Amino acid sequence: MIKHAYIHIPFCIRKCHYCSFVSGFDIKRKNEYLNALFLEITKKYNNEELSTIYFGGGTPSLLEIEDLNNILSYFKFNDKTEITIEINPETADLEKLINLRENGFNRISLGVQTFNNEILKLIGRNHSEEIIYNSINNIKKAGFENFSIDLIYGLPTQTIENFKTDLNKAIQTECKNISSYGLKIEENSYFGKNTPTNLPNEDMQAEMFLLMCNILKENNFEHYEISNFAKKGFYSNHNCAYWKNKNYYGFGLNASGYEKNIRYKNISNFNEYIKNPLLLEEEEILTEKETMENEIFLALRLKSGVNIEEINKKYNINFEKKYSLIIEKYKDYLVIKNNHCKLTEKGILISNNIMSEFID
Numbered sequence: 328m329i330k331h332a333y334i335h336i337p338f339c340i341r342k343c344h345y346c347s348f349v350s351g352f353d354i355k356r357k358n359e360y361l362n363a364l365f366l367e368i369t370k371k372y373n374n375e376e377l378s379t380i381y382f383g384g385g386t387p388s389l390l391e392i393e394d395l396n397n398i399l400s401y402f403k404f405n406d407k408t409e410i411t412i413e414i415n416p417e418t419a420d421l422e423k424l425i426n427l428r429e430n431g432f433n434r435i436s437l438g439v440q441t442f443n444n445e446i447l448k449l450i451g452r453n454h455s456e457e458i459i460y461n462s463i464n465n466i467k468k469a470g471f472e473n474f475s476i477d478l479i480y481g482l483p484t485q486t487i488e489n490f491k492t493d494l495n496k497a498i499q500t501e502c503k504n505i506s507s508y509g510l511k512i513e514e515n516s517y518f519g520k521n522t523p524t525n526l527p528n529e530d531m532q533a534e535m536f537l538l539m540c541n542i543l544k545e546n547n548f549e550h551y552e553i554s555n556f557a558k559k560g561f562y563s564n565h566n567c568a569y570w571k572n573k574n575y576y577g578f579g580l581n582a583s584g585y586e587k588n589i590r591y592k593n594i595s596n597f598n599e600y601i602k603n604p605l606l607l608e609e610e611e612i613l614t615e616k617e618t619m620e621n622e623i624f625l626a627l628r629l630k631s632g633v634n635i636e637e638i639n640k641k642y643n644i645n646f647e648k649k650y651s652l653i654i655e656k657y658k659d660y661l662v663i664k665n666n667h668c669k670l671t672e673k674g675i676l677i678s679n680n681i682m683s684e685f686i687d
Contacts, residue, residue: 330378335579336387344451347513349581350385367604376403379565388418392426409564416454419462424469435474475504480535483523503561572622632669
């Protein structure tokens with residue numbers, strides 16, 4: 328039974344310079360897209376009561392409240408279902424936020440990225456620091472206790488001190504979750520074609536990451552996943568489902584899903600999706616071995632790490648014996664404690680290298 332659903336809304340006012348997602352489409356084509364989305368949901372959704380629903384993008388908050396409510400009406404959920412919507416600060420209208428809260432949405436993911444006005448311009452964002460604070464005031468007035476802030480480190484011209492300021496300002500908003508990622512230059516982004524020359528180097532990015540870990544820990548944020556920190560009781564349940572290798576639906580343009588042992592990605596061409604929203608761009612049937620390796624890979628992203636007893640029982644292996652060479656190779660970066668294998672703080676800095684070794 329599938330308990331989680333992701334819905335992709337690909338519309339934006341303007342595409343950010345670092346963004347490589349399938350997004351940026353004209354909101355004028357909204358009705359065409361929604362009709363295709365409704366058809367896809369009708370054909371694929373099996374009427375389970377969902378534990379989490381996540382609206383990502385793009386900028387989902389560009390849709391009218393009626394549109395968002397129409398999408399929700401296709402799903403079964405209850406008052407404990409975590410329903411998240413990504414919002415950009417410039418779209419955080421108080422009336423819309425109140426309507427969202429009244430109609431079942433209970434978690435906001437706010438795309439701040441940085442509070443620094445000069446850097447916001449450099450990365451192509453449409454908001455300012457003042458707009459960020461106005462949006463947070465509206466989120467609170469609308470009754471959202473559970474809101475998350477996204478930050479990026481390693482941005483053009485960004486210094487250690489700049490990022491420290493961003494962290495402290497985010498903490499002062501009383502947000503419950505902070506998601507922070509190092510800037511990656513993707514080929515199909517504006518920065519991929521026009522790479523900035525004033526980027527912090529890898530050593531500075533690592534220093535920013537360690538600074539973040541220390542500051543957020545001092546302020547009672549739990550480091551529950553490589554890039555995510557939250558107050559106790561406010562982990563992102565939806566994202567945790569990904570990292571725990573749970574099944575989930577992916578609805579919308581280029582959305583990814585995982586059902587039984589099949590991973591899939593929807594078509595990324597907007598016009599093709601409108602014609603047939605059931606077209607897939609990728610589909611992979613995983614063997615039991617591949618499923619196990621994916622589960623280990625994803626679990627290593629979590630602070631709790633790999634539950635050795637569960638993995639051994641589920642896949643009939645001896646984890647410590649099977650992966651003894653990797654564990655020994657990275658003994659300064661991996662720790663086995665209380666029947667769990669997890670990354671140390673130093674290990675997180677080279678996590679991609681370590682996790683990839685568990686994929687044969």
